[in-house]
Amino acid sequence: MINFLVIVFIISLIYVSKVEMVKSYFGLLALQGVLLFGLAYYELKAGSVIQLLFILMETLVFKAFFVPLFLRRITKNKIHRHAHGPVKGYYSVLIATLIVVMSFLIGYFLHDELKTNADLQVKYFTAATASIFVGLFIAINNRDLVTHLISYIVIENGIFLLSLALGSDMPMFVNAAILLDIFTSVLVMGVFFNRVKDYFQNLDTTQLSQLKD
Amino acid sequence: MIYLFFSLTAILAFVTYFARNRNVSHVLVFIYLLTTIGLGFYLAPRVGEQLNEFFFCDAIGMIFYIILVIVSLVSAIHYIEFVKDRNVKPAVQAMHNAGTIFFTGSIVGVLLTSHFGTLWAFTEATTLGATVLIYHNRNSESLEATWKYLFISSIGIALAFAGVLFLGLAGQQVKNVDFTFSTIKHLSDQLNPLWLKACFLLVVTGFSVKMGLIPLFNVDIDAKDVSPSQVGASLSSVLMNAGFVAIYRFYEAFSTTSILPWMNKLLMITGLISLFFAAAYMLKVRNVKRLFAYSSMEHASLVMIAFSCGGLGYFAAILHLIMHSLVKSSLFFQVSQMHRIFNSKIDENIGSYLRINPLGGVVMLLGFLSIIAMPPSGMLISELLMFQTLIAKSYWWIAIIVLLLVLVVIYGLAVRMLGIVFLKKHGGTINLKGASPFESIIQLSLILIVFYIGLFRPEFIVQGINLAIKSLPV
Numbered sequence: 292m293i294n295f296l297v298i299v300f301i302i303s304l305i306y307v308s309k310v311e312m313v314k315s316y317f318g319l320l321a322l323q324g325v326l327l328f329g330l331a332y333y334e335l336k337a338g339s340v341i342q343l344l345f346i347l348m349e350t351l352v353f354k355a356f357f358v359p360l361f362l363r364r365i366t367k368n369k370i371h372r373h374a375h376g377p378v379k380g381y382y383s384v385l386i387a388t389l390i391v392v393m394s395f396l397i398g399y400f401l402h403d404e405l406k407t408n409a410d411l412q413v414k415y416f417t418a419a420t421a422s423i424f425v426g427l428f429i430a431i432n433n434r435d436l437v438t439h440l441i442s443y444i445v446i447e448n449g450i451f452l453l454s455l456a457l458g459s460d461m462p463m464f465v466n467a468a469i470l471l472d473i474f475t476s477v478l479v480m481g482v483f484f485n486r487v488k489d490y491f492q493n494l495d496t497t498q499l500s501q502l503k504d
Numbered sequence: 505m506i507y508l509f510f511s512l513t514a515i516l517a518f519v520t521y522f523a524r525n526r527n528v529s530h531v532l533v534f535i536y537l538l539t540t541i542g543l544g545f546y547l548a549p550r551v552g553e554q555l556n557e558f559f560f561c562d563a564i565g566m567i568f569y570i571i572l573v574i575v576s577l578v579s580a581i582h583y584i585e586f587v588k589d590r591n592v593k594p595a596v597q598a599m600h601n602a603g604t605i606f607f608t609g610s611i612v613g614v615l616l617t618s619h620f621g622t623l624w625a626f627t628e629a630t631t632l633g634a635t636v637l638i639y640h641n642r643n644s645e646s647l648e649a650t651w652k653y654l655f656i657s658s659i660g661i662a663l664a665f666a667g668v669l670f671l672g673l674a675g676q677q678v679k680n681v682d683f684t685f686s687t688i689k690h691l692s693d694q695l696n697p698l699w700l701k702a703c704f705l706l707v708v709t710g711f712s713v714k715m716g717l718i719p720l721f722n723v724d725i726d727a728k729d730v731s732p733s734q735v736g737a738s739l740s741s742v743l744m745n746a747g748f749v750a751i752y753r754f755y756e757a758f759s760t761t762s763i764l765p766w767m768n769k770l771l772m773i774t775g776l777i778s779l780f781f782a783a784a785y786m787l788k789v790r791n792v793k794r795l796f797a798y799s800s801m802e803h804a805s806l807v808m809i810a811f812s813c814g815g816l817g818y819f820a821a822i823l824h825l826i827m828h829s830l831v832k833s834s835l836f837f838q839v840s841q842m843h844r845i846f847n848s849k850i851d852e853n854i855g856s857y858l859r860i861n862p863l864g865g866v867v868m869l870l871g872f873l874s875i876i877a878m879p880p881s882g883m884l885i886s887e888l889l890m891f892q893t894l895i896a897k898s899y900w901w902i903a904i905i906v907l908l909l910v911l912v913v914i915y916g917l918a919v920r921m922l923g924i925v926f927l928k929k930h931g932g933t934i935n936l937k938g939a940s941p942f943e944s945i946i947q948l949s950l951i952l953i954v955f956y957i958g959l960f961r962p963e964f965i966v967q968g969i970n971l972a973i974k975s976l977p978v
Contacts, residue, residue, distance in 0.1 A: 446659060
């Protein structure tokens with residue numbers, strides 16, 4: 292089951308890199324949230340009830356429900372197509388695929404370095420690496436603010452996968468602080484996203500180039 | 505006690521946000537700062553003690569805690585004048601003051617935590633606090649700078665978190681590892697060096713935005729430029745110190761492992777490239793605030809270079825940070841006054857400052873002498889110690905490169921700042937009411953502290969720094 296969820300997550304990453312209609316992002320983010328919940332559940336089901344509830348909150352409530360809904364609300368469904376960067380169309384898919392292949396190679400070479408439960412950890416590690424690099428690629432390759440927000444969430448999903456490889460080593464207090472920080476940063480970004488949109492009447496980041504030396 | 509302090513931070517930030525009376529809002533900030541002073545007195549006799557599961561008080565935390573209190577207090581005093589001059593809306597002022605409390609509380613958390621997870625969480629919290637402060641002016645430039653800062657900083661901090669998780673992966677190979685500094689340091693020689701290297705690389709990359717180093721320095725420069733001067737002062741001093749402490753915690757924990765030379769190389773390369781960028785930009789910029797922002801980048805680079813040398817370099821790095829915090833915040837505070845007088849921050853529009861505002865001119869002149877490490881500035885000592893360490897380690901080429909780049913920086917600063925202080929070049933209207941001798945005297949006091957350190961090398965500072973670096977390898 293974990294293999295299936297990891298593979299679907301990686302496929303969703305390739306699809307995220309190709310998306311042209313902004314509204315498609317929201318469904319993909321919700322799907323990733325559900326997949327992360329599935330993975331977290333299998334990883335941590337032997338843990339305490341409080342921890343499981345916490346993970347449920349972080350993945351299903353926050354990642355699968357709140358974030359896509361919040362993004363959909365702030366874009367008000369008025370933004371349909373996002374501005375492209377230098378790499379267009381299927382070339383994005385090619386690059387995302389290369390990133391995934393590179394992540395598998397990194398995972399393969401690092402397998403021996405993961406001594407505890409290495410087979411399982413390397414799966415999370417591979418998906419996490421792919422997610423972080425695809426997120427960075429999306430951020431660099433797109434000029435609009437919506438996609439920048441999405442890229443941040445894709446990177447955060449990758450970090451979450453990496454934390455799964457750790458199991459339940461972090462104390463609850465720290466987990467709560469981390470979730471609160473990420474939650475607040477998404478909210479604050481959303482608020483500023485709206486302000487930028489209202490001020491510049493445009494979401495293209497080329498508008499944000501007044502500050503130069 | 506420490507949890508009480510953070511609860512009070514949250515409550516006061518919340519109350520201040522809703523306090524729309526100008527005076528009440530200011531008073532709340534000062535009540536909070538008095539609380540931080542009170543906490544300082546509580547912490548002072550407890551240096552070296554673990555306060556609870558997640559917090560402790562050590563020498564380096566305490567040193568930068570004192571700097572935080574001083575700069576925050578001076579910053580709050582300057583904000584009163586800023587609000588009067590700019591006729592800031594009560595809602596904006598309330599937001600700023602609430603942000604100040606939150607930002608200060610977050611930095612206290614960074615300085616006092618003893619756990620890598622909470623260190624990350626508090627560092628992320630400083631981003632959110634800084635975001636509110638940078639957005640103060642509510643114009644297109646502040647919006648652009650705020651968005652960029654928030655976005656890039658969040659990505660940087662996310663990468664730093666990946667670093668913390670790599671540390672966790674390394675820790676899983678050893679039983680009963682938690683994320684406290686002491687445990688990691690105790691067990692670090694048993695941890696896989698590959699994961700530790702990955703961790704340190706990501707942490708330095710992520711926290712570079714806080715220290716204003718490569719690769720994420722751009723957003724930091726923009727933020728210091730468009731935010732009010734007192735915010736620029738905080739970003740250039742207390743936030744830079746917090747970034748340094750965050751990197752220092754990882755460095756110290758891994759310093760007994762085989763990756764020490766690799767970490768030193770990484771810090772040296774980061775410092776050298778950052779210094780190169782700072783020097784190149786300082787020849788080009790016309791905006792005084794950006795000039796000071798790049799100057800902060802230059803000093804952060806020198807700190808990294810000194811620190812990467814080890815030995816005396818550790819001492820030099822911390823001493824340099826202390827003095828830079830005082831001098832740079834004074835200069836940023838003075839820019840606010842200069843802006844009130846000339847209504848510009850472009851050097852071509854500002855001149856004869858010593859004649860127009862004599863006390864302000866003296867602050868600029870002495871600040872300039874301090875920042876370029878001219879005697880009797882205490883920064884001369886730290887820079888000399890840095891070069892002494894470079895030469896002692898036979899890093900001749902690096903010493904020569906650093907010296908040349910520092911000369912370029914001095915030239916860039918001298919051309920702009922001496923022009924501002926002495927040359928007659930202003931063509932527009934001058935608002936003489938903008939001058940504030942009271943503010944200038946406070947700024948002058950901060951610079952004189954640096955001169956005092958340079959001339960007398962007070963024993964308590966030397967002992968404090970020695971205590972802070974005691975656990976590092978010789």
